[in-house]
Amino acid sequence: MLQTVNPFLVTGLLFFMSLVAGSLSEKIKVPALILFLGIGMLAGVDGPGGLSFDDANAANQVGTFALAFILFSGGFQTKWSDIKPIITQGVVLSTLGVFLTAVVMAVPIAMLPQFTYKDAFLLGAIISSTDAAAVFSILRTQKIGLKGSLKPLLEFESGSNDPMAVFLTITAITWLTTPDVPVDELAIKFVVQMAAGGVMGLVMGRFSCWAIQRLHVANEALYPVWGISIVMATFGITETVQGNGYLAVYICGIVMGGGDFLYKYSLQRFHEGFAWLMQIIMFLVLGLLVNPREVVNVPVMSVGFLISFCLMFIARPVAVFACTIFSRFNWREKLFISWTGLRGAVPIILATYPLTEGHPQAKYMFNVIFFVVLTSVMLQGKTLAQAAKLLRLDDFVREAKTWTLNFDITPTSGTDITLEVDLPKNAAVIGHSVKDLRFPDGVTILLINRGEKYLIPKGGTVLEENDTLLLFGDRAKLPDVEKNLAALKEKDTKEKKEKKDKKEEKGE
Numbered sequence: 001m002l003q004t005v006n007p008f009l010v011t012g013l014l015f016f017m018s019l020v021a022g023s024l025s026e027k028i029k030v031p032a033l034i035l036f037l038g039i040g041m042l043a044g045v046d047g048p049g050g051l052s053f054d055d056a057n058a059a060n061q062v063g064t065f066a067l068a069f070i071l072f073s074g075g076f077q078t079k080w081s082d083i084k085p086i087i088t089q090g091v092v093l094s095t096l097g098v099f100l101t102a103v104v105m106a107v108p109i110a111m112l113p114q115f116t117y118k119d120a121f122l123l124g125a126i127i128s129s130t131d132a133a134a135v136f137s138i139l140r141t142q143k144i145g146l147k148g149s150l151k152p153l154l155e156f157e158s159g160s161n162d163p164m165a166v167f168l169t170i171t172a173i174t175w176l177t178t179p180d181v182p183v184d185e186l187a188i189k190f191v192v193q194m195a196a197g198g199v200m201g202l203v204m205g206r207f208s209c210w211a212i213q214r215l216h217v218a219n220e221a222l223y224p225v226w227g228i229s230i231v232m233a234t235f236g237i238t239e240t241v242q243g244n245g246y247l248a249v250y251i252c253g254i255v256m257g258g259g260d261f262l263y264k265y266s267l268q269r270f271h272e273g274f275a276w277l278m279q280i281i282m283f284l285v286l287g288l289l290v291n292p293r294e295v296v297n298v299p300v301m302s303v304g305f306l307i308s309f310c311l312m313f314i315a316r317p318v319a320v321f322a323c324t325i326f327s328r329f330n331w332r333e334k335l336f337i338s339w340t341g342l343r344g345a346v347p348i349i350l351a352t353y354p355l356t357e358g359h360p361q362a363k364y365m366f367n368v369i370f371f372v373v374l375t376s377v378m379l380q381g382k383t384l385a386q387a388a389k390l391l392r393l394d395d396f397v398r399e400a401k402t403w404t405l406n407f408d409i410t411p412t413s414g415t416d417i418t419l420e421v422d423l424p425k426n427a428a429v430i431g432h433s434v435k436d437l438r439f440p441d442g443v444t445i446l447l448i449n450r451g452e453k454y455l456i457p458k459g460g461t462v463l464e465e466n467d468t469l470l471l472f473g474d475r476a477k478l479p480d481v482e483k484n485l486a487a488l489k490e491k492d493t494k495e496k497k498e499k500k501d502k503k504e505e506k507g508e
Helices: 007-028 032-043 056-076 080-110 117-126 132-141 150-160 162-177 183-214 220-240 245-257 264-289 298-323 331-339 345-357 362-390 478-506
Strands: 416-422 443-450 453-455 468-474
Touching: 007 032, 007 264, 032 132, 032 264, 032 362, 056 132, 056 150, 056 220, 056 245, 056 264, 056 345, 080 117, 080 150, 080 162, 080 245, 080 298, 117 162, 117 345, 117 362, 132 150, 132 264, 132 345, 132 362, 150 162, 150 245, 150 331, 162 183, 162 245, 162 345, 183 220, 183 245, 220 245, 220 264, 264 345, 298 331, 298 362, 331 362, 345 362, 416 478, 468 478
Parallel strands: none
Antiparallel strands: 416 468, 443 453, 443 468
């Protein structure tokens, strides 16, 4: 049906349907990624759309491009202070954990008559890593709160373990096509790729912060273009020097997320929206590449169910428990980490490698892997919140306030920033007016959020419990606000003590 329609109309219609699906996903509690894939499949040759698309190489290129921006945005929203305590554990999971998953998965797959032991290792390598797009999307859109450092660990692992999966997949393909595989050379190449990717990500992140801060663009509307160029340049330069581009853009995002530069808030918001666009495009294209009739058949589904079961309940738990044996995580946390081994776009993209190499089993492998991804996102992705609650690991999630105004770092704002302060039920300032707060010069309250209302503060405005204050002022002076609040608390305590002493003197 869509073959005869204007391509602009087709693209706009698919994007609109994806946006509607994204909004609908929160209501029906189905991961948006599944709905994006479903729209792509409906638009494909086996669906009512009738679009014919079977270019695995083009799908691979689109997936690579999109994943670079998704990883950068994920890193941009990650705080270094959050991942610093789990950095060692995250690196172990993203390297040794991926390798162990691939090896353990190769054992049951090799027992199937359809595959040789080399094919089994290739399949295990392709599905060995957790997917950043799936993990970022589900944890953040479903507002899943987790105790301790679980959330930063899961996001860091998913954002940094793709290089290992890519390396293992390429190694497996080389093993299939080359009789004598130089294992030592491959190992050295992997170390070089990871080291170069890490260094280039760090260098490009710091350089980008410096460049944006000093090389002012005449039109501020062009800063998103600058942001796109940073991601593409980081990925391209890193790949040129034989480094891993995926790791580089993720680390670059983390570095920039922790830096201060012009229009940082605007750039962060742009990349968040652009990453969603990349997810939609990537999953639509991958959905178009799939023929549902080839996926939904007994041979593919039976093998897919077996692989999914072994992956979820054997390989992933074995890898997680082995890699965290000396960690401080308890058994409940390890179980949850195991269950959050979501598979998504990356295994499907890696499944296009055998297609481009002309492997005789490539199409069958692709369909099996696609079915495994569907199973993982539907079962694991849909039950993450319930699993966290069952294991008593769920925690309160503070939803970001949608303020009616926003301030960003601009050439004229200097070091002025905004800061949100929540007032819990037992806060000392409850019942006091704004004029009693004694903020230092240069710091003021812009707005007060109270329920669904936003109040413009005046001197006589009395603060209530659960208010959220939006402060604005010099970064160097904002810490003084906390000191003043502490002094006010001491004053409250002193006044109460004096009143108590007077009552006791009067014999009351």
